[in-house]
Amino acid sequence: MKQFLWLTSMILSLTAIRDLFRTKRDWATRLVLIMIILVPFVGAGLYFFALRDRRPY
Numbered sequence: 001m002k003q004f005l006w007l008t009s010m011i012l013s014l015t016a017i018r019d020l021f022r023t024k025r026d027w028a029t030r031l032v033l034i035m036i037i038l039v040p041f042v043g044a045g046l047y048f049f050a051l052r053d054r055r056p057y
Contacts, residue, residue: 005041012044013037023053 016037020030033051037043 009041009044012048016044016047019052020047025053 017034020033020037023030025033033047036051037047
């Protein structure tokens, strides 16, 4: 079960980082958001819930 949670966390983190690089944010903001995303089990969910850019590409 523990391995499944880590795998899920890594997949969500990679998806969040991929989404982050598609936005039009400056590099300093991207760096800070990547550091937040890399916090296990919390970062990716926080990014998708509150910090994601809602504008269309």
